[in-house]
Amino acid sequence: MTIKTGIASEAPRTGYIGAGVPRPGARRLLQGRGRYVDDIRLPRLAHVAFVRSPYAHARIVRIDVAGAAASPGVIRVVSGPEVASLCTPWVGVLTNRKGLKSAPQHALAIDRACWQGEAVAAVAAETRVQAENAAQLIDVEWQELAALTDAETALDPQTPVLHPELGDNLAFQCEADTGGVDEVFATAHKIVAATFHTGRHTPVTLEPRSILADFNPAERQLTVYQATQVPYMLQWILAKHFGLPEVSVRVIAPDVGGSFGAKIHVYGDEMTAVALSIMLGRPVKFVADRLESFVTDVHARGHRITARMAVSEAGDILGIDFDDLYGIGPYSGYPRGSASEAQQVINLVGGPYKNRVYRGRSRAVFQNKNMYGQYRGVGHPIACAVTEGLVDLAAEAVGMDPAEFRRRNYIPADAYPYKLAAGPVFEKLSQHEAHDKLLKLMDYAALRAEQAALRQRGIYRGIGLAAVVKMTNPSSATYGQGGVSIAAQDGCTIKLTATGGITCAASINEFGQGAATIVAQIAATALGVALDRVKVVTGDTDATPYGGGNWGSRGTGIGGEAVLRAGTALRQHILAFVARLTETEPSLLDIRDGTVVDAATGAARMTLEEVARTVYFRSDKVPADFSPELVVTRHFTQKSYDGICTNGIQACYLEVDVETGFVKLLRHWVVHDCGTMVNPLLVDEQIRGALVQGLGAALFEECLYSPEGQLTNGSLIDYLVPMAREMPDIEVAHCCTPTATSELGAKGTGEAGTAGAPAAVMNAINDALRPFGARVTAQPFTPERILRALGKIPDGALPADATPAR
Amino acid sequence: MTTARDSFDITVTVNGVPVSRRVEARQHLTDFLREELGLTGSHLGCEHGVCGACTVRVNGEIVRGCLMLALQADGARVETIEGLSQSGAIADLQRAFHERNALQCGFCTPGMLIAAAELLESRPGATREEIRTHLAGNYCRCTGYHAIVDAVEAAGRERVRRQA
Numbered sequence: 030m031t032i033k034t035g036i037a038s039e040a041p042r043t044g045y046i047g048a049g050v051p052r053p054g055a056r057r058l059l060q061g062r063g064r065y066v067d068d069i070r071l072p073r074l075a076h077v078a079f080v081r082s083p084y085a086h087a088r089i090v091r092i093d094v095a096g097a098a099a100s101p102g103v104i105r106v107v108s109g110p111e112v113a114s115l116c117t118p119w120v121g122v123l124t125n126r127k128g129l130k131s132a133p134q135h136a137l138a139i140d141r142a143c144w145q146g147e148a149v150a151a152v153a154a155e156t157r158v159q160a161e162n163a164a165q166l167i168d169v170e171w172q173e174l175a176a177l178t179d180a181e182t183a184l185d186p187q188t189p190v191l192h193p194e195l196g197d198n199l200a201f202q203c204e205a206d207t208g209g210v211d212e213v214f215a216t217a218h219k220i221v222a223a224t225f226h227t228g229r230h231t232p233v234t235l236e237p238r239s240i241l242a243d244f245n246p247a248e249r250q251l252t253v254y255q256a257t258q259v260p261y262m263l264q265w266i267l268a269k270h271f272g273l274p275e276v277s278v279r280v281i282a283p284d285v286g287g288s289f290g291a292k293i294h295v296y297g298d299e300m301t302a303v304a305l306s307i308m309l310g311r312p313v314k315f316v317a318d319r320l321e322s323f324v325t326d327v328h329a330r331g332h333r334i335t336a337r338m339a340v341s342e343a344g345d346i347l348g349i350d351f352d353d354l355y356g357i358g359p360y361s362g363y364p365r366g367s368a369s370e371a372q373q374v375i376n377l378v379g380g381p382y383k384n385r386v387y388r389g390r391s392r393a394v395f396q397n398k399n400m401y402g403q404y405r406g407v408g409h410p411i412a413c414a415v416t417e418g419l420v421d422l423a424a425e426a427v428g429m430d431p432a433e434f435r436r437r438n439y440i441p442a443d444a445y446p447y448k449l450a451a452g453p454v455f456e457k458l459s460q461h462e463a464h465d466k467l468l469k470l471m472d473y474a475a476l477r478a479e480q481a482a483l484r485q486r487g488i489y490r491g492i493g494l495a496a497v498v499k500m501t502n503p504s505s506a507t508y509g510q511g512g513v514s515i516a517a518q519d520g521c522t523i524k525l526t527a528t529g530g531i532t533c534a535a536s537i538n539e540f541g542q543g544a545a546t547i548v549a550q551i552a553a554t555a556l557g558v559a560l561d562r563v564k565v566v567t568g569d570t571d572a573t574p575y576g577g578g579n580w581g582s583r584g585t586g587i588g589g590e591a592v593l594r595a596g597t598a599l600r601q602h603i604l605a606f607v608a609r610l611t612e613t614e615p616s617l618l619d620i621r622d623g624t625v626v627d628a629a630t631g632a633a634r635m636t637l638e639e640v641a642r643t644v645y646f647r648s649d650k651v652p653a654d655f656s657p658e659l660v661v662t663r664h665f666t667q668k669s670y671d672g673i674c675t676n677g678i679q680a681c682y683l684e685v686d687v688e689t690g691f692v693k694l695l696r697h698w699v700v701h702d703c704g705t706m707v708n709p710l711l712v713d714e715q716i717r718g719a720l721v722q723g724l725g726a727a728l729f730e731e732c733l734y735s736p737e738g739q740l741t742n743g744s745l746i747d748y749l750v751p752m753a754r755e756m757p758d759i760e761v762a763h764c765c766t767p768t769a770t771s772e773l774g775a776k777g778t779g780e781a782g783t784a785g786a787p788a789a790v791m792n793a794i795n796d797a798l799r800p801f802g803a804r805v806t807a808q809p810f811t812p813e814r815i816l817r818a819l820g821k822i823p824d825g826a827l828p829a830d831a832t833p834a835r
Numbered sequence: 836m837t838t839a840r841d842s843f844d845i846t847v848t849v850n851g852v853p854v855s856r857r858v859e860a861r862q863h864l865t866d867f868l869r870e871e872l873g874l875t876g877s878h879l880g881c882e883h884g885v886c887g888a889c890t891v892r893v894n895g896e897i898v899r900g901c902l903m904l905a906l907q908a909d910g911a912r913v914e915t916i917e918g919l920s921q922s923g924a925i926a927d928l929q930r931a932f933h934e935r936n937a938l939q940c941g942f943c944t945p946g947m948l949i950a951a952a953e954l955l956e957s958r959p960g961a962t963r964e965e966i967r968t969h970l971a972g973n974y975c976r977c978t979g980y981h982a983i984v985d986a987v988e989a990a991g992r993e994r995v996r997r998q999a
Contacts, residue, residue, distance in 0.1 A: 058941025061876020061916030068875035286942030319881040541940030721979030745885035754971040
């Protein structure tokens with residue numbers, strides 16, 4: 030495709046934008062030559078192991094470290110107060126999330142542990158084995174306290190308040206109300222209603238959380254290697270809580286083994302590792318093991334939503350009314366807060382549909398469970414499941430085909446920009462186009478016929494649709510305006526090297542999604558060079574411009590635009606220089622294949638190598654009044670909307686074994702619109718990977734807690750994740766509606782798959798179960814839940830569904 | 836507490852090179868490869884035998900390095916992703932993964948490649964269903980598996996074509 034640069038003097042140019050090139054950086058990973066945090070070894074490296082609370086809520090009466098301190102190899106044993114003397118506590122609130130409250134949280138618990146898994150003591154030793162051995166010798170005397178584990182009763186007057194100084198257990202509440210809801214529901218032709226549950230689950234990155242902190246006391250310099258999505262956020266956090274000048278803190282993100290939101294939070298054990306490095310003046314490493322990961326990596330998405338929709342006889346959605354409740358951890362997450370899911374649910378229930386007479390409330394309550402935070406798709410999968418579940422019910426209630434019902438109710442194509450009841454605005458969606466494309470892609474009519482034929486033979490297949498909206502390219506409304514120093518802008522520095530190569534230092538960073546490749550493609554395109562002439566540096570606060578990093582589907586849309594602007598600026602500098610040297614106008618020149626040429630004829634003027642050589646080594650040939658700049662930095666931030674919304678639609682085709690309750694996923698189709706696609710190969714794989722995380726949520730994944738607050742399935746044996754055999758092939762197609770807020774026109778693509786998949790699966794299962802009048806609305810849709818819906822598990826045969834303890 | 840009885844002398848041929856070390860009885864093979872030999876291409880994702888990130892070959896068979904003690908590898912032939920890369924034995928599969936973007940973060944990739952290579956050695960013409968079944972013990976959180984299945988299928992077809 031062609032990028033229009035918006036600069037009148039330059040011809041449009043083609044290049045790598047839209048090219049599905051493989052990632053150059055993937056080669057080392059394929060050969061086992063990646064460098065993840067745990068692969069890094071420094072001289073005098075110490076290793077940390079933790080003692081964690083076995084109780085959901087308990088008073089720490091006494092910690093006896095004598096045995097551990099005397100254990101072989103032990104360098105230091107610390108508990109909460111010692112770490113607190115170096116690291117100040119934090120409170121996970123944002124000023125623009127009105128009412129969000131939390132209590133101070135320490136790196137290691139002091140006096141009281143508030144969830145099973147909260148770290149209370151740490152051992153640094155010469156080897157990890159020695160640290161783990163010694164940790165077992167730490168003797169903690171506990172006084173168990175009543176645990177708050179049921180979100181439904183957290184706000185009851187008789188329920189103890191987790192942090193008495195906060196007054197109640199309500200962490201956050203937000204609401205939206207257009208007015209007129211009761212009137213609409215009083216007169217509607219039909220009202221459909223359901224209670225939806227989404228299972229509390231967790232990102233399960235294959236590489237566990239990992240940090241290596243290296244404090245050099247001679248210079249008071251702290252270098253931290255961390256598996257992180259957000260080096261600059263961590264730099265700010267470390268400087269702030271350890272009282273160090275920001276310039277004394279360097280954060281490096283080497284290869285990162287998956288993130289999905291897990292690696293954008295502040296974790297007490299990681300802060301403790303940093304504190305130990307400062308105390309000991311030597312490098313300290315902490316790598317969580319899998320059992321620790323389950324009780325400490327953020328959890329997300331454990332909601333109960335009671336919702337109803339009013340619909341007219343003709344099949345128009347008239348109104349939506351819902352109440353959402355979820356239980357977070359004992360503290361609001363830091364520094365991003367645990368309010369984002371509530372906010373996105375309030376924003377986005379209603380999806381891409383018109384006629385918003387709308388009332389919603391979302392509340393987050395404290396619980397004695399693991400910390401709770403942002404996970405891929407933040408809130409969107411919940412909003413989508415509620416909306417799409419209601420839409421299917423409404424279509425059925427008025428006797429319409431669910432596809433036809435959807436198409437009828439989409440926001441009209443000429444109604445954009447479209448303001449939502451809760452405030453955000455959709456810039457432009459292509460939902461009708463996406464819908465039509467999907468039905469064609471999957472051959473909806475043929476599939477319906479196949480389904481009907483098989484049903485005659487006792488084979489129960491279902492087709493589930495889910496229209497998806499996903500906020501991407503977030504503005505400063507997300508964090509900066511809430512007083513949290515997480516940048517909404519990103520930057521790129523581009524340099525012409527001495528032999529005519531291009532080096533890009535970008536503030537967005539790479540953790541497998543392909544950000545570095547996107548940077549290279551955009552830079553190569555802007556500068557007219559081959560991709561293999563471009564080197565990209567990311568993930569180092571000493572080496573890149575300041576920026577927000579990758580989260581919220583912002584890398585390409587925001588960071589990519591910064592690259593385009595930097596590349597375009599450097600191109601202009603180069604053309605101006607060559608024009609001056611060769612006595613022509615910059616507007617008559619172009620750069621092709623690394624050579625500055627006459628745009629009209631293609632005749633070579635100077636290669637980029639000659640340009641660089643002249644500027645760097647033969648300044649005698651540079652006109653005295655001309656100062657060529659071959660290094661350029663540009664930044665970009667999206668300021669027009671709170672976020673740029675993408676849209677699309679998914680379809681799931683599956684079969685339910687009505688005797689066993691097992692679900693077999695057969696096919697899945699997606700049509701998605703992320704605007705300009707820089708690399709369709711990577712876009713498709715972002716969609717597929719994200720989608721399968723949503724399939725995991727739909728069918729398998731849930732952190733199950735006992736009423737006492739014990740996580741009962743905290744291993745990969747007991748907590749099921751999607752594996753290759755259960756997953757379907759996924760067909761992906763696209764619409765392209767570039768955002769007008771940037772020159773590149775790219776929107777985010779990393780999360781939409783996760784947002785839509787659970788709803789598509791739910792609707793497909795319920796479509797399969799339709800002949801039985803059975804329905805499931807509680808994720809994950811396990812065989813047990815499906816058999817219960819079918820009435821095939823007699824009462825008392827198995828313990829009741831675990832829904833109360835979410 | 837480590838005593839002399841808890842450690843043993845072993846000799847293992849790793850990627851064709853015999854190496855001798857004194858190891859603790861409790862040390863598993865992956866820690867041995869990573870910590871003692873610096874072969875960090877084998878990864879630890881769960882240390883309880885589910886995720887497959889630590890998959891290596893021992894005497895030609897794939898094993899989970901986290902479920903095997905280093906001591907048990909005494910006298911054995913161990914091949915890791917580093918050795919298999921250097922020998923070129925799985926270059927076609929690596930190329931197919933690269934072209935198809937059948938990896939994202941890369942943490943599962945060494946184990947995934949070694950598991951897939953085993954399948955292709957015996958059944959290069961494996962169907963997608965067979966590929967999915969064979970890789971059912973290797974967890975990938977990034978790709979959703981579709982691209983991996985594509986890559987293994989493509990590499991297998993190419994081997995069948997070459998053998999024909």
